[in-house]
Amino acid sequence: MGTAHDSGHMQAAIADVRLRLQKLASILARADRRVVRTCMHNQSPGALISLATVVSAALPLGADTLHIVKALSHSPEFRDSLLVHTPALLCALLTKANASQADFDEHAELGVLLLSHPLPDAVPLPASAQPFFLRVFDRAIHAPDVSTLEPIYRMLNGACRELLRLLPSEARRRFDKALCHILSSNSAGQNSMLLLWCIGVVVLAERPHYVEGIRSFLSSSETTKTPNGSPERPWKTASGRKLFGSASDVNKTINLTYLSVMWASKGDVVPDSEAIEGIRIATRTLAHVDQEMRIAWPNTNPRAKDAFLKLPTKILRKGIDIGVQFEALCFHAMVAGENNLPSHIVEQYEVNLANITSLYTDTESLRESLSVSLPLFAPQLREPAIQELLSKLLDISTRPTSSHLSTFLILVEELAPVIAHCAPLRSKILLALSSNHLQESIQGFLCSQERGIQEVGSPYRDMVTPSLHRNLVSAIISMLLTSALTAEPSEPGLPRSLAIALICKQQKLTQVTTQPSLMTPPIAHPSVSLFEQGCTPSTGRHLEDWRDRLKSELESQSFYQRDSVIRSVARICQELENRCDTVEEPLHLEQSKSRELAAQIEQLQKEVLSLESKAVDRTFYIDGLDAEIASAENEKNSMLSSLKELRTQFDIANKEADEILHAAREDFMARELQYQSTIITHEEDLKALIKEKGQLADEVQRRESENVSLRELHELDINAMSNENARLTDEVQRTEREKRSLSALHETLNAKLGDLELGIEAERLTVSQQADEINRLQAVTSQLNDLQFSHQKLVRSSEAALRDLEARHENEMEVASSKANEEYEHLSDKLQDALHVGKQATDAYEDTRRELQLLKPTINSFEAKVQQLNTVCSRKDEELEELRSLRSRVQALMSVPSDNHLPIRTSIANNPRTPRQHRRRKSAIPTQDLPPKATTGTQGITNTAMEHIANASFTSSDSSRDGSTPKRAKPRPTFKILSMNVSSTQNPVYPSQSLAKKLSPAKRSALGQLSPNRRHTIVGFAIPEKDEEEEHEGKDDFGLGKRRGSLGGMDDMVQASFDMDGFLAASTPFTPGNIACGTGRVPEEEESGTEL
Structure with a gap:
């Protein structure tokens, strides 16, 4: 029995775990990758190890766990914790992915995620990684696209950097030929992101250790060059020579990468994460080009100059992602050179540097970007920006529980060597340390107390956080002392008192171990993997046998599974104890309530006789409510x-x-x-x-x-x-x-006239x-x-x-x-x-x-x-059921036969008699009253007239006083009285009348048989309205609510039949105005009626 009980508890626990895993899988499916990375980055290493333990233990439970691992593996921290905790997971996953095409389609994404970063030191690369890599590459060859080529780049950039060197020469040639084909295809020319991924694969295939030593690589490439502008070591692969084989090829490569970066910086073209990685590939590509050629490239042709001038406008556009902007700034600085950077570009870089916590959650990518950009932007950084950066560093060092310690540690580590070689930056830092603006931050930094392992418990969750804090403080002190020691005589120096205080603080730092407290015991693994054993010739060194390694892995897996089961059973037991503690108190309360209820039952049995009459009245009231519910x-x-x-x-x-x-x-x-x-x-x-x-x-x-x-x-x-x-x-x-x-001379010359x-x-x-x-x-x-x-x-x-x-x-x-x-x-x-x-x-x-x-x-x-x-109807139905049960108990106590039951709604619904119509009771919900519409057919009908009609069908009350016992009246034929239909949309207002109204015969139903000992039955007795009002004033709490209605607003009058057989068959005398209840006396405390 105990084993079955424990088995049932374990099954319940497993079902609960599966339910929680499904919920976690749905949450992670809706979350963005950057959100997952940020969340995992802000967690302590102990919490990550605990999460990896739980997830690895839940892997056999279903497919939801695989989706959870796939979503969480976007975080490098969780991926490393999972692989360290379960080293055999990677080999098992890749083996299963290589089994069939369906398994490959299902597990390929998770395999790429686990191989996209370098493996921890304790986890070797399994032999199944080679066929998995080749299978992924074959898929990229058959369908060259960003989605198929990106996994190749990420694996080469992660755990498979040395994998290509171990491949056969024929496979390497096929790999290089496929890359050349993709570079020469039209799809690469039309798709900028595909071109960037392909260039990244080419660079990583021949220069896999570029990322590990980028600063040394850049410094060596600037000193030793070939005539074509590339580093001295020639490119061996055909794809590498296609990109960097000659000066024209280099200029073409720069042009293509620059245009691709412009395309990635547009915003809505590609996702931000893909754009960040693509720009980083372009930056790595330009690192293999001589600086002089990079700077001279904008002047090679007008198109290059136009493209060079357009990129800053796209970098500084509104709404650009800060990560894309930072990577684009690094790329532009590599092309422009440190002496040709515009002021607005430098100002934007200062803004991004101040918001460095919003850039990345991947520490290696941040380190790479800072190592490239800081030497280029350092000479032109302004003194206010440096003061703000130093103030933020000093303030964050005084908060040991900050989640951004690793980010600022990387910044300080990358900034220190730049300070040693950049005189302008060193001078500005020394001036900033002497300014009044930083004195308060410096004093707070010097006065902060460093605590060791024994003080870790309260402010820290694990031991890695205080180690990061100590390393950050030590790095800041080292940076400041480096800037003071490398300063030239003409540069401002560090104040002597500050230098001494920094040295003293460095001496007071305690040694904190980097081993997390929640870390599981390390498992001894051989230094050479199975794949290396098969591909590496024997060196004479002793290697662990694979059988011993397999045995140790199986023992570790059984230990982890047993530990997980024990924790699950302990958690179930604790929940059961909590439930027992929670259930006992309500049990005591219920026992006390039962005793109180027993006393109340004894008291209620004494009140049964008085409740009998009230139950009958409530029956009539419920009948009216049924009609009102139907109208409602x-x-x-x-x-x-x-x-x-x-x-x-x-x-x-x-x-x-x-x-x-x-x-x-x-x-x-x-x-x-x-x-x-x-x-x-x-x-x-x-x-x-x-x-x-x-x-x-x-x-x-x-x-x-x-x-x-x-x-x-x-x-x-x-x-x-x-x-x-x-x-x-x-x-x-x-x-x-x-x-x-x-x-005048005529006279004198007359003589000479002839002559003349x-x-x-x-x-x-x-x-x-x-x-x-x-x-x-x-x-x-x-x-x-x-x-x-x-x-x-x-x-x-x-x-x-x-x-x-x-x-x-x-x-x-x-x-x-x-x-x-x-x-x-x-x-x-x-x-x-x-x-x-x-x-x-x-x-x-x-x-x-x-x-x-x-x-x-x-x-x-x-x-x-x-x-x-509906709520009122349900509540009235419950009250009706209670009254019916109470009536049956009362009849049982009084030994009254219950053959003739009171009419209920079900019997009314099954009775083929003409349905009785009641006027709709006014709802308790406040609504707008409409003006009454009086008709001529209802003006002459009054309470008194209806009372006379009812009295005419019964014998006088005086004749019943002579005899000792009233005799059963003979069955009489059914007669009909007038009843009026009221429209459901009309709600006329009449003056409020007394609660005690005369019951019409149409509202009465047959009562149970009366005992012959009841001598006080009053027949034919009617209480005047004045007396009714007096009795209404003395009504107790058991009285029924007012029944208000109106005859106004009736459109017509329809005759409704009244079944007298039901009245006469009950052998009970009736009064025309009031119904004799119980012993036949008129109830003094409660009256109820239904108005026509």
Whole structure:
């Protein structure tokens, strides 16, 4: 029995563990890789070892554990802890992955994750890694892509760095040939990330130890170079020569890597983690290129210069990931050189350096990036940034429990050698240490107490954290003393008091071991793996036999499994103890409650007789509640249908609004296109008119220039004619003077007339010639006048033609402008109409949406009301069941036969009688009262009238007083009374009436058989309303709640049958106003009724 019990507990524990593993797997499936890395990085080594122990123990439980290991293996810390705790896991996993294609597809990702980082020293590389690597590479050859080539790079960058050297020569040649094919393919040229992964594989295949000594590699590559700009050692592989074989190949490689970095820095093109690793590959690639060639590359061609200038803008864009930005800054600094870095690039690097805790969780990647970038940016770092960095280092060293100790330790370790070789950085650090800004931080750093192992318990969870803190403090002291000792005489020195204080603090540091307290005992493993035993020739050194190693591994696995089972059983036992402690106290409480309940049962048995009458009244009250529940359900159904109709109407309104809006938008777009075409047509017409106007202006200018030239020629002719006229006038005057002299000498020369006749005749000819000349001059003058007149006429015609042309074009422009304005106004009116239609559609949509928003609270209130009514109904059903059980117990105690049961809802539902209709009871939920709608059919019906109708069907109460025992009344035929249907949507308000209302026959049901000893039965007795009110005031706590209702708002009156057989078969006298309960007396403390 004990073994079966323990087995059951173990199975329950295993089921609980599986459930928790499924929950953890679902959480890790939704988490991002960076979140997992950060979470694991912030955990202590002891916690990581505990987690690795639990996960390795749960590996046989199911596939969920494999998903958990796959998600957590993105963290290098967890991966190392898992492999150290379970060394055989890697070999078993790779062996299973090599078994079949299905197993390879399932376990390939986890195998790549475990091999993506160097293995711990205690874990050798298994022999199954070789076929697994070749299988992954074959997949990359058949489908070259980022997803298939990235695993090759990560394994070569991790645990498989020396694996290629152990492969056969034929496999190495095939590997190199495949890389050359990928580099030469079009897919590599079109996919920048594929090109980067391929270049990274090429570099790691031939230079696997580049990452381990990057600083020494860079320093050696700067001193020893070949003519092609690569390090002195030549590249042996064809793929390496394809990248670095000549100067042109190197420039091409720089160009491709630079463009790929620009592509990775865009943001939304590739994931941030992939972009970070791709830029890091580009940085490693440029480390194999001479610095002079890197710096001279932007000047080789214009395209290189343009690309070089575009990268800083992409680095400094908003929203870029800080890790991508930091890697891109390192890459750009390698190309630009330490002396050509812009100030804004340096400022951004200072910002990233101040936020170094947000960069990486992988310490090796951070160390690599800092070792490349710090020597390049160090000479240009500003003094405020250095002060801020030193202040943060000193402050973090005073908080030993910080989760970023390893990050700052790497920063200090990488900064110390840079300080020794960079004079500007050293001078700024020494000046910062002497400034007043850092004095408080320095004093806090010097005054902080270092604690040893014996003080680790309270502030630390393990021993690694205090060791990191001690190493950080020691590294800071070493950095500061290095800066003081390597300073030149011209540089500022470290204050002597500070140097002495640092030396004293270094002496006070306690020695803290780096072995974690929760670390499991190390397992002795051989220094040579199985794969190395098969591939390495014997060196004569003694090696452990594989059988002994297999035996030790099996023993360690059984120890871990036994320890896990013991812990699980202990945890189960502890949970059982907790449950026992938790269960005992409620047991005592229940026992005390049972004793109290026994006393209460004895007291309640004394109250059975009084509760009998109240139970009967409650039965009637429950019947009324049943009817109200039915009406509430009907009302709920009507509300749900109304809600469905409202939702349908809302959907239809939304569709109509969307259609109207779509039509309005299409109309608006059509009108807009029409307006644009009209405007373009008018613009073309205006351009044509403007061109024609320019041509006319040119014609006018040409005419004016011709007129000016004619005017000038005319003036020249006038001047010439004036000169000629003046000459002729002088000649005429001279001739007239000579004529006068000749006339004067005529008398004296009369004698000589004969002699001079020939001379006179010649003179006459001369005078006639002169007269002809005068006539010619007069003709020229008249011609000149004609020319002047024609010139003036031409001027006037030109001016008139110009004015006519200007007037005509002005009229045409005015007409075109008026037409354009009219068309614009017409189009504007159409646009306003379209906007108005769109606005109306938007307003209709908004009105519909507001109406729906207004109806939502009503719908919610209706739903809440329905829920509350359901709750009330369920509670009343429970009360009904309690009352029924109580009635059966009372009847059993009173020895009353329970053949004639009171009517319940199930019997009513199965009874084929005409259903009785009750007026809906007013709900307890506060709702808005609607105004009453009185009808003529209900105004004449009162309580008294209904009482008379009921009294008419029973015998008088006086006749029952003469006899000792009332006789059973004969069965009478069924008669019908009027009942009114009240609409479920109407809720009229009437003045509140007394709680005690007359019960109509339709509300009564048959009672149980009465004892013949009951002498006090009152038949035909009715209590006035005034007495009812007095009795209502003295009602105790057992009274039923008010039954309020109204006859108002009835649409019609329907006759409802009342079964008298049920009353007469019970052999119980009835009163028309009040029902005789119990012994036949009127209950004094509680009355209940149902109002029609």
